[in-house]
Structure formats: C-alpha cells, structure tokens
Amino acid sequence: MLLLVAGGSVAGCSSKTDDSAAAASVTPTNVTLTADQRKHVRLATVERSQYQRTIDATGSVDFNNEQATAVLAPFSGPVARLLVDIGDHVNKGDPLAQVDSPDFAAAITAYRKALTTAHTARRLADLEKDLVDHQGVAKREEDQAQADAANADADADAALKALLALNVDPKVIKAVEQGQAIAPIGGVIRSPIAGTVVDRQISPGQLLQAGTTPCFTVADMSRVWVMAQVADTDVASVGVGDTADVSTGVGGKHLTGTVTKISALVNSDTRLVPARVVVDNPQGLLKKQAYVAVQIHSRQPTNGLLVPVSALLRDEENLPFVYVAQPDGSYARRSVTLGHRTGDQFDIPAGLKAGEQVVVDGGIFVQFMQNQ
Template sequence: MLVALLVCALCAGCSSSNEGNAQAASTTPVNVALTATQRQHIKLYTVAAEQFDRTIDTTGVVDFDNDQSTSVLAPISGPVSRLVVSPGDKVKKGDPLAYVDSPDFATAVSTYRKALVTAHTARRLADLDKDLLQHQGVAQKEADQAETDATSAEADAYAAKQTLVSLNVDPQTIKDIEQGRPIARMQGVIRSPIAGTVVEKLISPGQLLQAGTTACFTVADLSRVWVMAQIADSDLSSVHVGDSVDVQSGMDAKPIMGKVDNVAQLVDPDTRMVAARVVVNNALGLLRKQMYVSVRIHSLHAETGMLVPVSSLLRDDENLPFVYVSQADGSFARRSVTQGYRVGDKFQIPSGLRAGDQVVVDGGIFVQFMQNQ
C-alpha cells in the first residue's frame, strides 16, 4: 500500500512538471517562417553604425529680450497730467510717454535759471577784476577770489543743467532757459529710454508718482525675443551654445529660426529641468510674451550609434519596443530593443542590435500576425 502511494505521488509530480514546461514553451516566442511568396512583400534594412546630428524636441515660453527691453521708472514726483501713448504704440528713443505736473521739474528749472544768472554775474566780475589787475586797480588776491567765485558758480550752473538732462527735459526747453525765454507751462516729461514698442502701461492720469520708484511703462524691442526652452537631464549633454533651433507656435505655423544663446547653470527646483535661452528673430511679430511654443534643437556635436527606420519598431502587450531580425535560415526572430531618441525618420537603438543585423522595415505587422497564429 505504501509503495502504491509513492508511485502515485511521483506520477503527479511528473505530470505537473510537464505541464509547467509546456506552458513556458508556449509563451516563448518562436521564429516566424514565411513562404517564398510571402517574403517578397517583406523589406529589410541592414543595421550599421552611423554618424548623426541629434535633435532635441521640447517646449519653451516666449519672453522679452531683456537686453532690448526696459521698465520705465518715474524720473520725477507728482501727479500724471496726460498720457500720450498706449500699449502697442511704437516709440523712438526720447519720445514722450507721459506728462507730469511735477514740483521737482519746476524746482530744477528755477535752480538752473538762478545758477545761470549767478554764473554770468560772477564771470563778468572776474573778467572786470582781471582787467583792473592789469592796471593795478585791484590786488592780486581780490582778482584770484573773483576767478574762484566765477568758476564755482559755473560749476553750479553745469550741475543744475545736468539735473534737467537727467529729468529728460526737452533740449529746446533747456535752450530757452539759457536764452532767457519764458516757459509756457512747467511740466515734467517721462520719455522712452529706448526705441521699441510700449508693451505695458502701468499708470493712469492723476496718479501720484514717486521719483525713482513708480514703474510707469515697459518698452521692448520686439524684433528679437527670447524663448526659454526646458531641457531634461538626459538631453543636457547634447545642447550647446550656438546650436540652431526651430521654434513653432502652432501645429500649422511655419518654424522660426533661432539659436541657443545660453544654457543655465541651475536646475529648476520645481520642474527639475534646465533652461536654455534661445534668441529668435521676431521681425514679423508672431511670438508674444508668455506664449507656449514647440522647440526643436539641432545639436552641432555629431554622435555615432545604431539607427533603424521608424517603421521597423513594433510594440508588445506591455508597450515595449521590439523588431524582427532576419535569421540565417530565412526565418524572422523577435528581438527586444531599447529605443533612444529620434533622428529624422529613424530611431537610435542603444542596445539590442548589432552592426550587420537585418531588420524588417516593411511588413513587420504581417510577420507579427503570422507569429500569433
């Protein structure tokens, strides 16, 4: 009885082992054999090491070129009396943007007038003492003091004039003051420091401005903008200053050419990405600040690797890439590969293929169908 039980147990073990082996064999992919007629519809590609220029596809955000844009601060204090520009207006350097009823302006004009009178009077007295000195009409000490007073007064007048210049006073107004002409109304002027487009208006009529503190306008030259492209760690080694870039604002938009100008040395703590600054010619005004764009960077540094056409790559049930490789006996073996980045109409394959392998590039779906039968 005991012997019979042992025999039954051994038989059961053998049976379960055989079933397990059969199940493992059934899940192992087998090579696909095709007839000569079927093979005529299959196209192969011979894998070889190729040199290529990598492209990095990412996204970016448009920003002003900070080298060609500026925030215009109020140079004088006082209430805004009149605005003369609106957002979107193009201005030249020195054009008025707004007028201000400013006591600072009136004080600066008055100070310059007084300084001019004092300087003229002191110079006239110094010249008179110099003439008297030649005829022994005054002592040398008095003539020297008169010259010192004249020089000091002229320095004060120059400083007062520079105050008007720093307040962006119109040159004609300064000339009128110097020639003693009356000024109809003493108004301060906020002028554009650069040529460009008014992109922001931050003040309104009647608003009280504080000199050197209140931001009034933003003026930017929009003929050139920055695109801040986001670069992942894995792509960072392929991005360099000078790389050419295609920037696209929409699916149907024509790409705009740019160039990598700077690669940041810091990682964004929120996105874990590195910003690459791209300078883009925006002469047509198609790019606007804060616009999201697609960015394709063409690396200038060539790389070498195994490339296969996009059509050769298939996906399994777990969405993992594989290819069919032609075997010496004419069959096709399914081989898992690692998919790298895209280069034109090909993908880089870091691992899974060797030089000389022939992969199916046309008819792979049919081979997969035959394997699943």
C-alpha cells in the same frame, strides 16, 4: 492497477499536450511570405553609427535682459496720463507718461535763474577786466570777478544737466536759453531706448518718487531669450554653442537660436535644468511668456545602433517591436528598447545586434499576416 496506471499516464500526457498548446498559442511564430509577397517588403541592415543627439524640450520666451531697460520715475508727482500700453513699440525719446511734477517746473526755474546769474557774472567779469586794463581797479578784484563768473557758469551747467536728466524737451530748453516765456507744462517720462514696452507698473493718479518708483520696462524684442527646460538625464549632452530650433507656433515657422548658458542647478520638483537659448526675432513672432517647443542639436558625438522610424511598430500594450529577417527567409517579431531619436532614426540600445536586417517598409503587412 494496470488500468489506473494507464489512466494516469494518459492524463499526464493530456496535461503536457494542453500546456504545450497554450504556450504555442501565446508565443508569436515567425511569419513566412511567398516570393511575390516578399517583393513588397524592404529590409535595412542595422549598423553601429555615430550621430549627434537632438534633445526635445519645452521653453518660455523672455526678453533679452541685456537689451532691456527699467524706466524709473525721473521726478516726483502724480501720474496725469499714460501714453503707451504693454506691447507698444516706441523709439528712443518717445513719451511714455505725463506727470504733474513740481520737480519739472522747479528744474526749469533753476536753470533760468542759473543762466541769468551766469550772464550777469560774466558781464561783470568782463567789465572788471576792462577796468584793470585801464588801471581802474586792482587786479585782485578782477580775479574775484572771474572766479564768480566761472562758478556761475558751473551752476548753469549743473542746472542744464538736471533738465537733461528729466528728459525735458530740447525745444523747451532752447526757449529757456533764449529767455522766452514758457507756459506751465507737466513732466514727461520718455523712453531711454527703442524697443517694446514689456511691462507697465504705474497707473493714473499714482504718486511717483523721483529715482525710486519703477514705471516701465522697455526691451528690444528683435532678439529674445528662450528658457528651455532640459531633463537632468539629457543635460550632459547639451553644451554652450549648440544650435536649437524654436517653434513659433505661427504657420509652422521655426527660428534658429544658440545655447548661451546652462544653469548649474536642477529644479528639485521637476528635475529640469534651465538652458538659455538666444534667438533672433526680427518679425516679432516670439512673444514674451509664450510657451514654445525647443529642439537642441548637440554637437557631442554619440554611438548607437540606428533604425529607421518606419521599422518600428507597436503592440497591444503600445510597446515597440520590429520584424527581423531570419536565415530561412521568415520574419521574427522582436521587442526593442527605444533610445534617442536623431532625424528619422532611433537609437536601439537593446533588442538588436549589428548586422541584423529589419523590415523598414511593409512591416504592417507582415504584422497583418502574423495575426491571421
């Protein structure tokens, strides 16, 4: 009986010893360095600080709708020839397309007839006035002639405005006013503003309807919209007026913009909120529909424990940790939770306390010594 009890006691002690050894094998021990080794380790004290968050987002480039114009067909007829392509830069008044339009010829003819009628009516009115002065006709007839001349002038003015609405070449209008013969010409769709052709919706042979058929979209790409997609968890930190850095993807260049509008709706599928960033684009580095990286610098102050990025290491499961200096001079490995990044620092919401010192230079060496 005594032998059995003794055997059981030995077995129990052996089991406890094995469990303790196993626990010790999986529990990281503090790292102790020599005085010479500690000279290559630099520490920093963790302090609670105030900072402004930087929110990372992706975005797409769009033209500025406030500086873009949809060009509608000013007259009816089939498209004879396209003169520009998407991406071409145009000035105000530049031709975009030629159209075989009867409206064009009809407008020129109407203006020519209106001018002839107005000239004739004005000449008759002047004649009636002269006759009245010499008592050749009654005053009533002279008044009627003046009214007819005024109406004819109004008709000519309306016909001229019709030509201007069709963007008729001023040289053609001047030739009509001088009574010169004009060779048959087609209608020309012209750009109403200077900018870039960002959309083309017609093709040769297509029949256009005056005032209804959209033909082109011309936009001023010197200032564009970047639609940044902000996570719904970050949108509370973004405000109108915040500055943003937009990556152009060209030689590492960045452009600076300003947040001008934040959507009130969250995309139910992506949980993202669009935020509009207006960016000056004088060199045309940002192209329509290009995907870009956006960093929005929030102006709202935030408090947190900030730790340099160089202090953070990763374990085998890619989880972050730091080495914390202990009172006895050793270094303890401490798992931490990463918050928001600001510059070259991370906010640590959990895992550290203010006043503790962490290794910011030499952490890889400390990790190497711990793994020995």
